[in-house]
Structure formats: C-alpha cells, structure tokens
C-alpha cells in the first residue's frame with residue numbers, strides 16, 4: 261500500500277514490457293534491463309540451471325530487437341501495484357540512456373542541494389532554540405500575546421434619565437435670598453438668624469419649590485454633603501407655601517431617623533413659623549401614644565342625626581356579636597352627645613416625626629388623616645429607606661395615595677366615591693398631589709429603594725465638588741464628598757488595649773491645647789525655637805504624613821497637668837467622640853473622667869436611653885460649650901448640627917464608609933473649619949487606609965488623611981499605672997460596687 265501513495269518518480273531507464281504485446285520500445289522499461297543485468301550478474305557468479313540461462317538470453321535478444329508495433333497510438337501501460345513498488349526500488353545504472361541520465365543527474369543534484377539547505381536551516385533553528393534536555397518538556401510552547409479585550413463602554417444607561425442626568429449645582433454657588441423669591445417676612449427672619457446668602461443647595465432648591473416659572477411640578481431627590489444647609493432648603497419653601505393657611509390641616513410630614521433630629525428640625529421650623537398661624541408638631545417614640553394622639557388630632561362633636569343613628573345601630577350589632585371595634589369611631593361615638601357624631605381635625609399643620617411612630621399613628625390614631633398632605637420630606641433618606649423597618653415607607657405611601665377610611669370620609673369624599681361607582685362616571689377621581697422631597701449627604705442611586713416612594717416626574721439635584729469633579733461620577737459608584745474645610749488625622753493605637761490613653765493624649769495635646777500635629781522629626785533631636793514658633797511648620801506636609809510607611813510624630817511628652825487643666829477650662833473647643841455602642845460610650849466616659857478628673861465636669865454621654873428632654877438639654881449645653889466632651893454611639897452620627905463643633909474623634913472605627921462620612925460631617929459645617937481624628941488598631945489599619953483614607957469612595961477635594969504617631973513610651977507608659985487603677989474602678993462600677 262505505501263507505494264500507492266508514494267511520490268511518482270520519473271522513469272530512470274527504458275521499460276521492459278511484461279509481455280511481448282505491450283512492449284513497444286526498449287526505452288520504456290528500465291526495470292526489465294535491471295532485472296536482466298541482475299540475472300547476468302547472477303549467471304556469472306553462480307552456476308544456474310540451463311533453462312534459466314536460455315530464458316535470459318531470449319529476453320536480452322528481445323530488448324535489442326524489439327517487435328515494432330504498427331502506427332496505432334500506443335496505450336500507456338497501466339501500472340500495477342507490483343510495478344510501482346519495483347519502480348521505487350529501481351536504481352540508475354550504466355545502461356540508462358544518456359538523455360535520461362542527464363535529467364536524472366540534474367534531479368539528483370538539485371534534490372541533494374535542497375536537502376543540504378533544509379538540513380542547514382533545521383540545524384540553525386535547533387541551535388537557536390536549544391534548551392537543556394531535562395527542561396524541554398517543562399518549557400511552555402510559545403504562545404502569541406493574548407489580545408486584550410477592549411474595555412466595555414456602555415452606550416446606554418441602566419438608570420432612568422432623571423438619575424442618570426441630574427441637575428448639578430456648584431457647591432460654591434450662592435445667591436441672595438431675595439433674588440430667590442423669598443417673601444419679605446421670611447427675609448427678615450433669615451437676617452435675624454444671621455443668614456444673608458443662600459447656600460448652594462438652597463440656591464438650587466428654592467426656585468424649584470417656590471411657585472413661579474422655575475417651579476418643578478414633581479418630586480425632588482437631593483444629594484448634598486453634610487452641613488450644606490439642606491434643612492433650611494426644604495423647610496423655608498414649605499413654611500412659605502403653607503403660611504397663608506387659616507384652617508389647620510395636616511399638610512406636611514417631615515420624616516427623620518432620630519428624635520434628636522426631630523428636635524433639631526422642629527427648632528428650625530418653629531423659627532420660620534413665628535408670626536404665622538402654622539402649628540408644628542412632633543411624633544417620636546418615647547412619648548406616650550395617647551398624649552401625642554390628643555395633640556395631633558382634635559376631636560369635637562358634630563350634629564348629624566341620621567349618621568349618628570346609623571353608627572349607633574352598628575355599635576349595637578357589634579355588642580350583640582361580641583366583636584367590638586376598639587379605638588375606632590364607634591368608641592368615640594359613645595362619648596358624643598345625642599345625635600352627634602365625632603368629627604376630627606388635625607392639631608398640626610406640619611408634623612416632624614420618626615418613621616416608627618408615624619406608622620403607629622397611621623394605624624391606630626382615629627382621625628389621623630393624610631388627605632390634605634401636600635408635602636412629604638424624608639431627610640437622611642438613604643438610611644431610612646435602606647432599613648425600611650416595619651415597612652414604614654410603603655405604609656406611609658399607601659396611606660398618602662389611598663382612600664380615606666369610609667367612616668371618616670367627608671361629604672365631598674362620599675360624593676366622589678358614589679360618582680366613581682355610578683354609571684355616569686366619566687373621569688377617574690384625581691389623585692392626591694403630594695410633593696416628595698428626599699435628601700441625604702450619601703444618597704444612593706438605588707432604584708429598588710427609591711421605587712417605594714412612587715415618584716412622579718422626579719428630578720435629582722446634586723451639589724458639585726469644588727474641584728470640579730461632578731458628583732454624578734461620585735454617585736455612580738456610590739462615592740461621597742467631605743466638606744472642604746475638614747482636616748483629617750489618624751492615630752495608630754497598637755492592639756487597642758491602651759486606647760483610652762491614646763484618646764486622652766489626643767484630647768489634651770490636640771483638642772484642648774490648640775496645638776496642631778507636628779512634622780516628623782528625629783525623636784532625640786531638639787527642635788529649634790524658630791521652627792516651633794512657625795505655625796506653618798506645625799502642619800504636617802501631605803507628602804510625608806499620609807502614608808502608613810512614612811509617619812509624622814507628635815512631640816514627645818504630654819503637657820504638664822496644670823497646663824492641661826487651664827487648656828481644658830479656657831478652650832473654646834468641643835469634641836464629639838464616637839464609640840461603636842452605647843455601652844462603650846458609658847464605659848469610656850467613666851474611664852476618661854477617672855483618668856483626668858478635670859474632664860469629669862465637662863464630659864457627658866449621649867445614648868439611646870437618654871430621654872428626649874435630657875438629650876435636648878445635653879445638646880444645648882454642648883452647643884453652648886458648658887459640656888466640652890460628648891461621647892456617643894452612632895446615634896449622633898447623622899444630621900446633628902452642633903454649633904461650631906471643632907473636633908470629631910472616631911474612638912472606635914465606624915462600621916462603614918457612609919458612617920464615617922456622617923460622623924466626621926458633624927464638624928466643618930456650613931464652611932466652618934473642623935478636625936476629624938480616627939484611632940485605629942493594627943487589625944483595622946488595612947481597612948481604614950484602603951477604604952476610607954485612600955479609597956476612591958470618599959472624595960476630599962485633593963486633601964489627605966494625615967497619619968500621626970503617638971510614641972507609646974512618651975505618652976502611654978507614664979499613665980499606665982493610673983490606667984490600671986481606672987480600669988479597676990470601672991470594673992467595680994460595672995459590678996455595682998460603686
């Protein structure tokens with residue numbers, strides 16, 4: 261078989277026909293001649309039988325005198341398998357005709373030359389790529405460089421257009437309140453409070469919320485950094501719009517996450533409402549529900565004989581069946597004079613509340629009706645909608661857009677309902693128009709979250725970065741902006757076992773002594789007076805202070821006790837310290853007071869267990885500077901506006917980036933300066949530097965977090981004994997021995 265597929269070679273000698281019939285020329289069959297020669301050689305060498313000799317002689321004779329065929333075209337003899345094999349094996353010899361020999365020689369020479377060239381090339385290649393024999397199999401076969409995929413640049417947005425293309429406002433933009441259409445009465449009030457110009461977020465929101473050509477007839481979502489004046493931005497147009505009301509009706513609901521924020525917003529609203537007939541009320545969890553119900557809903561008897569009879573009949577039936585409705589209109593009916601039914605009026609025009617208590621009123625306060633509500637504001641919306649505890653937002657939206665319970669319907673509502681079900685009804689009942697304004701410093705473009713609020717024609721207003729970076733870019737990846745007037749510092753506290761001592765050092769050295777962190781220097785070198793007096797030399801330079809590898813150091817020893825005492829009493833600085841839990845806040849307050857007794861009178865704790873009254877008192881005292889150190893959990897991290905708060909310390913690192921942004925945002929508000937300090941342990945270091953200090957999620961306008969090293973032997977060792985005592989006292993206090 262292999263010979264069948266073998267390469268065809270040109271004939272090297274004349275062919276010997278197998279039979280006398282097919283043999284036409286002696287040139288054709290070289291094989292025959294070879295055979296004959298072989299046979300002659302054999303004859304000469306060996307003695308062959310006579311018969312064979314004779315045959316050979318005849319064959320030779322035939323070759324010399326071949327039988328000539330007539331002129332008929334000769335048919336190419338078919339090569340048989342056997343012939344092909346024999347052809348391959350055939351070698352040229354002297355008997356090959358000259359003409360063919362030349363050709364064959366030429367062919368042989370060229371094939372030899374070709375072979376030589378090929379072997380040369382191959383040897384060159386193998387020489388070049390020679391690898392040690394042992395490693396040959398381990399070397400991967402060289403592959404072409406993989407072609408990198410082109411980065412995916414979507415030509416579409418998965419966000420709806422109002423989220424993808426927000427209205428952006430530069431954070432430095434200001435305007436006169438009077439140019440924004442604020443009424444003269446309110447201009448006077450603002451001036452009294454010291455507000456001359458509207459801040460950026462107010463400049464954007466006021467025209468959109470005031471009646472006029474710039475008004476936006478739809479819902480508004482606002483994303484602006486901490487302390488940018490969002491509260492006034494929504495309360496001012498709301499109070500202006502409602503100020504001409506004569507009859508009280510619940511017209512605006514403001515939802516905030518904590519009762520401290522309720523108090524804060526209440527104060528701003530009350531200031532704006534002075535001189536108007538508007539009533540502002542609150543609903544917070546720690547006041548008895550019944551007390552709040554009396555304040556929020558005013559009940560009075562109304563003469564309506566027919567309806568009174570109808571209701572009494574229903575009440576009788578309930579008594580008979582035993583299924584008596586509690587807390588409804590029928591219960592109130594019992595207290596009404598004959599032929600009178602209870603009628604309900606709202607006790608407030610504006611309600612500022614926490615979500616949990618609002619839901620309680622919707623579900624269980626008879627006469628708490630939302631039919632006249634025209635404004636719904638949700639501050640710190642990302643947190644409130646993210647938690648969505650008790651499904652409060654869905655309950656509120658259903659109540660806002662739903663029908664009034666039948667028993668509490670007005671005559672107009674009844675007629676409208678009758679019309680709706682009549683055959684002649686043409687138009688559907690008009691939906692209640694509620695303007696929704698939601699705000700946060702860390703707003704997320706989360707459609708699931710925002711979808712709960714059932715927005716109508718929404719717009720997103722975003723306050724732009726000062727360095728020109730659009731917040732759209734910031735918000736696409738859920739990144740947040742810090743105030744440009746904020747300076748941030750971070751202190752490594754080892755494994756955290758002596759953290760209270762580090763805190764004390766930061767308090768005495770950096771918060772109350774008014775000294776700023778210093779530039780790195782050799783520990784044993786003496787600092788020249790000139791550099792010590794140069795205030796600019798005290799500032800850490802960004803190149804050497806933000807990297808965990810190159811640390812700057814604070815000066816060695818802690819200030820003397822007397823100096824520290826006077827510094828604390830005379831300083832105008834106040835510091836808000838954040839811990840991870842209420843328990844930690846209480847313990848830390850105890851330790852700080854024991855370690856530095858002078859701080860005891862100036863240190864207080866704000867926890868969830870504080871009553872509204874006590875927390876209000878506490879925050880007032882802190883705002884006025886009577887308290888200088890306030891220790892709190894994340895309860896105080898959002899929205900709290902403490903006038904001129906100079907420092908924030910993260911004693912425990914925050915639970916996430918959002919929490920960090922809100923915590924440090926308690927200082928450096930409305931363009932004022934502020935400092936934020938974070939104490940981090942070895943295990944927290946990587947996360948803090950990667951995500952918070954150097955991550956792209958937090959935008960700090962080109963500023964950096966400065967790393968400050970506190971040398972343990974200088975400031976910690978000398979207080980260790982006192983610290984052990986303080987810990988023992990704390991242990992005693994926890995166990996109830998004190």
Ligand SMILES: Nc1ncnc2c1ncn2[C@@H]1O[C@H](COP(=O)(O)OP(=O)(O)OP(=O)(O)O)[C@@H](O)[C@H]1O
Nearest residue numbers: 455457458459486487488489490491701899901930
């Ligand atoms: N037009 C103004 N001019 C000067 N100060 C203002 C102006 N408007 C508001 N402020 C002040 O700015 C401070 C911060 O305002 P506000 O509490 O509304 O900030 P915020 O944006 O709600 O912050 P957060 O996101 O932390 O809740 C307040 O002390 C407020 O009195």
